Amino acid sequence: MLIQNTFDKICGLTDITYLFKDGMSIMFGGFGGIGTPPGLVNLILDSGIKELTLIGNDTGFPDIGIGKIVTEKRAKKIIVSHIGSNPNAGKYMTSGELEVEFSPQGTLVERMRAGGMGLGGILTDIGLEEEIVNSDKQTVTLAGKSFLVETALTADVSIVYAKKADPYGNLIFDKSARNTNPLAAMAGKITIVEAAEIVPLGTLDPEEVVTPGVFIDHIVESKGVDWQWVWE
């Protein structure tokens, strides 16, 4: 079916290459590479940009998801909860080539959401007594109980993967590939979605939309993954 590009959001990869620049921050959806947009990862690699700050759940696997960008040494800093599945991240961290900010997973995703929701941050007691988490952070006491101040995260560009997008950018996700995608979708100053399918306006049930289109700036169609999953 012909899709009308009513909101000028649907585009090709070459139309958005100009958004990517050295030194920028990029937030990505996905969890262990699942739900990370493969075409946009390749676009970033092909664009040649470097010195990136990457923000997302984890560093995927060496050849899967955002891990490909880490492996190619394009990142100078990552803000993640986990790098265990990508030994390259650990190696570059140890060698001093990569700065790593660890955030507990539940805190990290709330920080991403806070950025997308226009909040300054959140208060949590997770990591209150753990130095890796609490160092250099402010605390607030409420009714005698202490909380860490965890700051909101935003990024110059967010890249997300969806099952379906309509021309407004309304998104639904695919099973556990949803994970951090709705959060990254909101937190980018500019958000690009790579959708497995672009559907006509009005075909998504208004009840089932997970990410309202207003958060989305650019929509590209996915060609699927070009990596092999760990279990394959």
Next chain:
Amino acid sequence: MLIQNTFDKICGLTDITYLFKDGMSIMFGGFGGIGTPPGLVNLILDSGIKELTLIGNDTGFPDIGIGKIVTEKRAKKIIVSHIGSNPNAGKYMTSGELEVEFSPQGTLVERMRAGGMGLGGILTDIGLEEEIVNSDKQTVTLAGKSFLVETALTADVSIVYAKKADPYGNLIFDKSARNTNPLAAMAGKITIVEAAEIVPLGTLDPEEVVTPGVFIDHIVESKGVDWQWVWE
């Protein structure tokens, strides 16, 4: 179809009367009465409990939604963003019979969500310079910018309205009657849902579930509203 009560959550109104006590806090879903559970409001009225703290978006209309409880003077305190549509609330506030804590709407719903998500609170710049909002609140400075500390809200019991519930308590909502219901559903120490329809386990699409059943303790079937809407 016969619904199996696999998780012992489905019950009648009389089964949960024991949960309601004088002086308790009750959080309610709904926006202008739309999406406030009518059967549970009546249960609260019939139970005779008083001195309540009510937490929710607004006080509905005098004879609609939570407004019925306010009109009957069962509340000693309300935490809301708006009482404009219920003149009784304003009258009791002026006479000193009702304590009113106003929270900007977007802040209020984030406070409700924070309670449900096990957070201590959120940081926002809304109301930073407005005395009705900022009085007695802590501020935090992040990168030179000030934010108010807004505390999480929870309640002894939350009452919510859903379009469909399955026996685990997985919920979907009905159009704009969703509003604050997913937030109230998470923030109660105990949460009761009044559902227009109770459906067998496995019949809700896992993708469309808005509130996961783990947040729900009791499920009752709705008999619909017994009030007239303002536009009728």
Next chain:
Amino acid sequence: MGLGVEVRHKIARRAAMEIKDGMLVNLGIGIPSLVPDHLPADHTIMFHAENGIVGMGKSPDLGKEDAHLCNAGGYPVTLQVGASYCDSTAAFGMIRKGLVDVTILGALQVSESGDLANWIVPGKRVPGMGGAMELAAKAKKVIVLMNHREKTGSSKLVKNCTLPQTAKECVHMVITEMGVFSVLADGLLLTDLFAPFTIDDIKKYTEASFQVSDTLTVYRE
């Protein structure tokens, strides 16, 4: 607001000129709700409601109302094509993140520097701020539609708000039955004049000081 139907529509028509295709727009109650009547039929503007609708359409036909599909005021609406529902946190997340392009609302007072007072008359009416603070503080463009004067005759465009402020330096444009003001860094600028009112009329009835645009647009009746 005590204004006639024609004047109300004149104000709404002028406000509609500020809205472009693709924008996300939040409309308050009263005159702002008339704005959609003055948009092109094939527009791609999406309307936002605080109770969790992106893509709120016009009122349904009589008898077609759905009690669970209402605007933030509790009155039945319909959906635009491409609409979606969300919970209240997402509805306000959009506002706080600055994704609402235009909000059009009423006011009790607006100051020279764009401070807005629109939610409380101490000792008289204390309805609560609802979502007004977020909308006023965070929408990309805040347009106030209001009577030029109180019933008592006093100006609602004031040097400084005497009523409690909703948000500071937030208003971008004020449209009254007399004319249109832009709030600029150096104060108010009268950009449009609704005849038969004259610049002298406006000077007489306006407490706030203002400049008159070199390219003043005058609307004949």
Next chain:
Amino acid sequence: MGLGVEVRHKIARRAAMEIKDGMLVNLGIGIPSLVPDHLPADHTIMFHAENGIVGMGKSPDLGKEDAHLCNAGGYPVTLQVGASYCDSTAAFGMIRKGLVDVTILGALQVSESGDLANWIVPGKRVPGMGGAMELAAKAKKVIVLMNHREKTGSSKLVKNCTLPQTAKECVHMVITEMGVFSVLADGLLLTDLFAPFTIDDIKKYTEASFQVSDTLTVYRE
């Protein structure tokens, strides 16, 4: 963990005894993933995954894998009846609110007072904490399944953790190939003994001090 299949299943079987119908349970990788094999076929336990699944089922048959339906480790799973998907904030909201009834995980060290170290070996392996801090700090019951000793022979049940702590005083139960310990207010209590190990064996290989239950359960081989 260097334990034989039978021992691993013995540990998993014992852990399964702590799970009751209706509970929400999060299982770590390794031995914890064997726990479902030891639950009744008609159980109503729901399994939680950090990547946004409530109601995660067993591995799919070969060839039936779905790359977009995986556990937190990235391996394909199926769904239980009554399952739902959510985003990562909701997945962790459940944890922080204390709705996870039981979490079963591995550990590097557990202290006498229930402090847990399970995420970092400074200078050697720094994978990041992932969701371990939330699960350890907030699950209603934290059960650790681990080897009793390091490969070097040193006890993993220690007086005080020497590795960086994941969460303080969070562990409720420790199950090793030798026995089961409950973490009580006044210290560790050995409640179950896996023969052929003896209480003396455990005393010899355990750095932490512990009491022995008056009603010690002994499992013969």
